[in-house]
Amino acid sequence: MSAPDRAARWTRPAKRRAGVATLVIGAPLAAATALWSLPLAIVLLAATAVAAWRRARRFDRRWLVRRLDARHAAAQDSADLLFADPATLGPLQRLQLARVSQGIAEEATDLADPWPVGRIAAAWLAAGALVAAILLWPAAREEPLAPSDEGVARVPGVPALTGQRLRVVPPAYTGLPARDLATLDARVPAGSRIEWTLAFDPAPAAAALAFLDGRRVVLAPGARWRGATTLVRSGLYRVAPAGAPAGRLHRIDAVADQPPRVVVRAPRETLTLATPGQRGWTVAFEARDDYGVAAAARLVVTTASGEGEQVTFRERTLALSGSGAATARRFATTLDLPAMGLTGAGDLIAQLVVTDGARHVVRGPSLILRRKPPQSDLGTGLDVGVRVALPAYLTSQRQVIIDAQALLRERRRLSPAAFLARAQRIGDDQGALRMRYGNFLGGETEGASNAMPTSDAEAPAADVHSPDDGHDHGPAGTPLVGRAEDVLGEFGHAHDEGEAATLFDPETHARLTEAVDQMWQSEGALRGGDPARALPFANRALVLIKQVQQATRVFLAKVGSELPPIDAARRMTGKRDDIAPTMLALPARDGDEAAAARAWAAVDGVGRGDTAALDRFLAGAAVRDPLALAAARDAVRRDPACAACRARLRGLVWEALSRPPAGAARRAGASAAGRRYLDAIGGAR
Amino acid sequence: MTAERWTAALLALAVAVGWIRLIGWRRAAPARPPAGRLALLLTAQPVLAVLLFLTLYPPPTGPATDPELAVATRGASPGSADIALPEAPRGSAPVRVPDLATALRAHPGTRRIRVLGQGLEPRDRDVARTVGVAFVPAAPRPGLVALAPPARVAPGAPFRVGGQVAGAAGARVELLDPAGRVVDAAGAAQDGSFVLQGAARVPGVALFRVRLRGGEAAPVPVVVTASAPVRVLYLAGAPGPEVKYWRRWAADAGIAATVSQTAGAGIDLGEHPSPLTAATLARFDLVVLDDRRWAGLGGGERGALAAAVRGGLGLLLRVTAPLPAGVRAGWAALGAPVGGAGRGGKPARLGGADVPVLTRWDALAPGGVTLGRDAAGVPFAAWRARGLGRVGVWTLADAAALVPSGHGERFDALSADAVATLARPAASRTPSVSDWPVVGERTTVCGAGPGAQVVAPDGTRVALLPDGGCAGYWPRTAGWHVLADGSARLPFHVTEAAAIPGLRAADRRAATLRLAAMPGDPTPAAAAPAPIPGASWPWLLAFLAVAAALWWFERRGRGAISVEKR
Structure with missing residues (x-):
């Protein structure tokens, strides 16, 4: 028995079993997939066959030697000798071979792996499950069209x-x-x-x-x-x-999505007068929308407190959350009047801002709660006139100059640091004043206070304010003055740049701009610790401000009729000669009836009209349903002989026609006999 | 009779020639035939001639015995008539004739026809005038029986459609625009009459429809044409909203307006010819004048105005205050329907609650043609014809209040109505087309010039041949036709007869009733009717038989002669 034959005695059954086992495991799965996809099943089957072959190949002589050595002590770790070429063996090896071959031949009968019963069963079970799944899977049927x-x-x-x-x-x-x-x-x-x-x-x-x-x-x-x-x-x-x-x-x-509609549920009236001692104010809104109003809404509460010209405005935004269905949400809250800043006389204005899913932001109607001021003691109607307007809390330009000159005088007695600090303080004053004027030119606020631009004239030259100088400065931090005169933002055209503000006439505007420029230079020099260089600019600014003050006539551009100037020489004299007996020509009516008539002629049924004119007219026609018109036009374009399509288009074009002012047609003239008759009866009278 | 005499003479000549030939033959014959034979042949010639003559002119059978003929027309009950016209229902009479003229020829001696059914078609009406007509109309079929579409309408102008429904008093009648929307609705009055109002739009044609609620509908063709602008001289006694809004309307509506308003102390805003003379007034079609302005006119100007009105000028007299007796007398002398004793203004409501209540001066005299009335039916404007012109009186003091209150269209319509009614008529007469042209029936076009053509919807052109001013046209298709007369284009609408059955039935009924009401003076031809020609076939048969026998006899005789020759 040669060595290969001896090896084959063990390896062949092992190979067969391994291959068959692999096939038995893979084949049912492949067969099951055949139910679903035949090509896939063939591929799987081929893969199974390849796997079986590859698996069978692993059972070669090396595997046999390892297996014999591992399983059988009789091999004495010399199983490789069994399959070696006897000619290459030494005498000792031959002796060992003889020893072990006998034992091996008796002992080792079946070296193959046992059948993988568990795996086979699992594979068959899986195949069965696969078959069931394929057969019972709810077919992903497409809905019929x-x-x-x-x-x-x-x-x-x-x-x-x-x-x-x-x-x-x-x-x-x-x-x-x-x-x-x-x-x-x-x-x-x-x-x-x-x-x-x-x-x-x-x-x-x-x-x-x-x-x-x-x-x-x-x-x-x-x-x-x-x-x-x-x-x-x-x-x-x-x-x-x-x-x-x-x-x-x-x-x-x-x-299209409709914006929400805000309806006020409470209070009943837009303007409510506060009762004495009232501390709370209940407002309720209902917002309706076609799809839904966002549950979160804002309530913008504006408090206007103060009287007369000293009215301050403060705006707060409260977050409200609505209740009820999304299409009709109800928002309600009770405003705490003292917390809102309405302690004395003034107005509280509440406005609900809601949004919907389409990002429509809708502001509801404004509700006003008004607390009337107590009756004036004078009761003469002069309360406005005697009301004290507090001066602006600003250093005037003149004061800046005085301060700067004083600083220069004291220069020798001051340390350079103290000198610089004082110069910078004056520079701060100058800056605040500049910003106030810049504010009036339409510039940014920069947090400056609101004083009249010309109020410095009323300020006495040496009026240096201090907290204990004997008169009231008004509550700190609440700018009471000047807001009522913030007319530019309220009435003028405050564009982004001050140059375009139309509050002042151009000349005043130019002077004011120059003054602000001078202040800017002055401020720069002061902040740099050089009051001497700042003084010319500050003086120039003062001169300019004085000019502005004398020349200021604030006006707003109006749009309207421009009447001819009144002839003063003729006025009140009763002379009427040379009055031109003409009437102003009437402006022409807009509306192009000719185009409409051409369009109508294309569809009215008499002859063939100008379809290009019709298309031009329809392109600009304002109709209720443009799509219906387009469809009717398209139908006629495709089938000009279709009488029903034409009739439909005719109706829609008729709807698009506007009615011109009623014209007057001449009546038909009488026939010759009729004229004779009318002449006869007319002459008889 | 001439033809008969000529025939008789020819036949006599033929008989004479026959005789001469027979006698000549006999003389030339070698063997003399028997004399009896010759006598027979000679006798046969006149007999044949007489028979031939009688074949051509069979002897009359004598006049018809029944002078009345019952004629079945559309809608006749079955089996009641002698003859049936083509429109009569099947089985209404034993004999069917293509028209009435054929029936009368077939029944000479007919003096009267008794018309059964709805009445005679236009085709038979001329013939029916030659006989007496008896007609007892049935009750008109329920539905629309009359409809008067508007004459030519100016762009944007309101128009009225009048009509009548039968058998449905109080029925709801609607006017539908070309888009199919209801623009006006009204209930029919007790007698079935109704008036609907619509508004024209751009120049062109438009087919409105009148629909009886729950019933039939009929087309209302509306022809909108822009005519030459009317020239109006508006003389106002003072500036005011009336002048202002009237001027605005006139400018928008394309009226050639000359407006003048006095501002007191001799100041006259606007330009106007002064003084008014016949020459200056000839440049205008209508003069609008108020009482204040009238008071300022001189006697010559008033005379020129009166003369111009007689010549065709329109004159609208506006009442702005209670009329002084002098003004009233002056206006009455002009022919204006002015009167009324009331001095105060009275409220005039033109519409619903949203229309402001206007003021009407009580200055109208009865007897004028109403130009406008308020919602309660009280007239506020009227006119009277004076010569070729018309003089109207307008008593609304503040019609302009309609404009700022949002009813400008109403003000425009009032102004347009007044101007259109009173202004000088158009100088040239436009051709006219008979009412309700129907497919396949004669349409009369009158007043068209030479070379006028009718263009059908399919583009075919038919030249008209006017005869005595009018021409006939037989439309082949329904739809808008255009009468092209020179450069003028007059559209008219041709309807399918089936679309307006009620109107057609009413027309037949009215026309037949008119025929029946005509005094019975049958024409002489009908008084002495032509005798009925007898049947000619027996004479023809006799002629053929005698001729054949004679031919056989002569043939046989000739054979005998030839035998004898041998």
Whole structure:
């Protein structure tokens, strides 16, 4: 018995068993998949066969030697000798071979792995489960499409629409579910995603949805052709498979989201007068929307406190959360009047700001709670006149100059640091004043106070304020003065740049601008610790301000009739000669009846009109339903002989026509006999 | 009779020629035939001639015995008539004739026809005038029986459609615009009459419809044409809203307006011819004048105004205050329907609650043609014809209040109505087309010039051949036709007869009633009716038989002669 033969005695059964076991494991799975996909099953089967072969190959002589050595002590770790070429063995090896071969031959009968029963059973169970799953799996059947009617005769060989489905996915904020429609016409919320699933028979080379306004949605080919778009505006379209006649027009209306409507539920009146001692004020609103109002809303509360010219405004924003259904939310709160700053006389204005899903921000009506001031002691109607307007809390320009001159005088006695500090303090004053004037020119506020630009004239030259100088400065931090005169922001055209502010006449504006420039230079020098250099600028600024003060005439541009100047020489004299007996010409009426008449002539049924004029007219026509008009126009364009289409277009164009002012037609003249008759009866009288 | 005499003479000549030939033959014959034979042949010639003559002119059978003929027309009950016209229902009479003229020829001696059914078609009406007509109309079919579409309308102008429904008093009648929307609705009055109001838009044609609620509908063709602007001289005694808004309307409506308003102390705003003379007034079609301005006119100007009105000028006299007796007398002398004793203004409501209440001066005299009335039916403006012109009186003091209150269209309509009614008539007469042209029936077009054509909807052109000023046209298709007369284009609408059955039935009924009401003076031809020609076939048969026998006899004789020759 040669060595290979001896080896084969053990390896062959092992190989066979391993291969068969692999096949027995893989084959049922492959067979099961055949139910689902035959090519996959063949591939799996081939893979199983390859795996079986590869597995069988592993059972070679090396495996046999290791297995004999491992399993049988009789081999005495010399199993390799069994299969070596005897000619290469030494005498000792031959002796060992003789020792072990006998024992091995007796002991080792079956070296193959046992049948992997567990795995086989698992494989068969898995195959059975797979078969069951394939057979019992709910088929992912596609919903059948709705039959379509495109209004065109079916011609064999010409692609025609046979099935249709329209899926509408409304925007998320609407909260509406997606829905499938059997028709190609729909009314959907604006912003909805529209998905078409269409079937053609026979399949066309290409297909698209052609909108009348030029939009196109190309359909992806397949057993079912699909296309999708997000609908922003309404449109008319037709399904256009390549090589097929045009079918019916379909219409999709985009229903625009409506902004919320805010209704006041409480109080009843817009203007409520506060009762004495009232501390709280309840306001309730209801906001309605087509899809839903955001639960969070803002209540903007503006407090106008103070009297006369010393009214301050403060705006607060409170967050409210609504209750009730999303389409009709109710917002209510009770405002704490002292907390809102309404302690004395003044107004409290509350306004609800709501948003909806489409990001419409709507401000509701303003509700006003008014607390009247106590009756004036004088009761003479002069209370406005005697009311004290507090001076601006600013250093005047003159004061800046005085301070700077004083600083220069004291220069020798001061340390350089103290000198610089004082110079900078004066520079701060100068800066505040500059910003105040800049504010009036329409510039940024920069936190400056609100004093009249010309109030420095009233300020005495040596009026240096201190907290204990014997008169009241008003509550600190609450600028009581000047806000009422903040007329630029309120009435003027305060554009972004001060140059365009129209509060002042150009000359005053230029002077004021120059003054601010001078202040800027002065401020820069003061902050740099050089009052001597600042003084010329400060003086120049003072001169300019004085000029402005004397010349200031604030005016606002008005739009209206420009009357001719009054002739003072003639006025009140009673002379009327040379008065031109003319009446002003009437401005022409706008409205192009000729274009409308040309458009109407194209459809009114007499002869053939100018269709280009009709199209021009329809492009600019303001009608209730432009899509219907476009559809009717398209129908007539496609089939000029269709009397019903023409009649429909005629009706829609008639609706688009506006009625010109009533004209007067001449009555028909009398016939010769009639004239004789009328002459006769007219002459007899 | 001439033809008969000529025929008789020819036949006599033929008989004479026959005789001469027979006698000549006999003389030339070698063997003399028997004399009896010759006598027979000679006798046969006149007999044949007489038979031939009688074939051509069979002897009359004598006049018809029944002078009245019962004629079945559309809608006749079955089996009641002698003859049936084509429109009569099947089985209404044993004999069917293509028209009434054929029936009268077939029944000479008919003096009267008794018309059964709805009445005679236009085709038979001329013939029916030659006989007496008896007609007892059935009750008119319920539905629209009369409809008067507006004449030519100016752009934007309101128009009225009048009509009548039968058998449905109080029925709701609606006017539908070309878009199919209801623009006006009214209930029919006790007698079935109704008036609906619509508004024209741009120049062109428009087909409105009148619909009986729950019933039939009929088309209302409206032709909107812009005519030459009316020239108006507006003389106001003072500036005011009336002048202002009237001027605005006139400018918008394309009126050639000359406005003048006095501002006192001799100041006259605007330009106007002064003084008014016949020459200056000839440049205008309408003069609008108020009482203050009238008071300032001189006697010569008033005379020129009166003369101009007689010549065709329109004159609208506006009452702005209680009329002094002098002004009233002056206006009455002009022919204006002015009167009334009331001195104060009275309220005039033109519409619902949102229309402001206007003031009406009580200055109208009865007897004028009403130009406008308020919602309660009280007239506030009226006119009277004076020569070729018209003089109107306008008593609304503050119609301009309509404009700022949002009813400008109403003010415009009032102004347009007044101007259109009173202004000088158009100088040239436009051709006219008969009412309700119907497919397949004669349409009369009158007043068209030479070379006028009718263009059908399908583009075919038919030249008209006027005869005595009018031409006939037989439309082939329904729809808008255009009468092209020179450069003028007059559209008219042709309707399918089935679309207006009620109007057609009413027209037949009215026309037949008119025929029946005509005094019975049958024409002489009908008084001495032509005798009925007898049947000619027996004479033809006799002629053929005698001629054949004679031919056989002569043939046989000739054979005998030839035998004898041998």
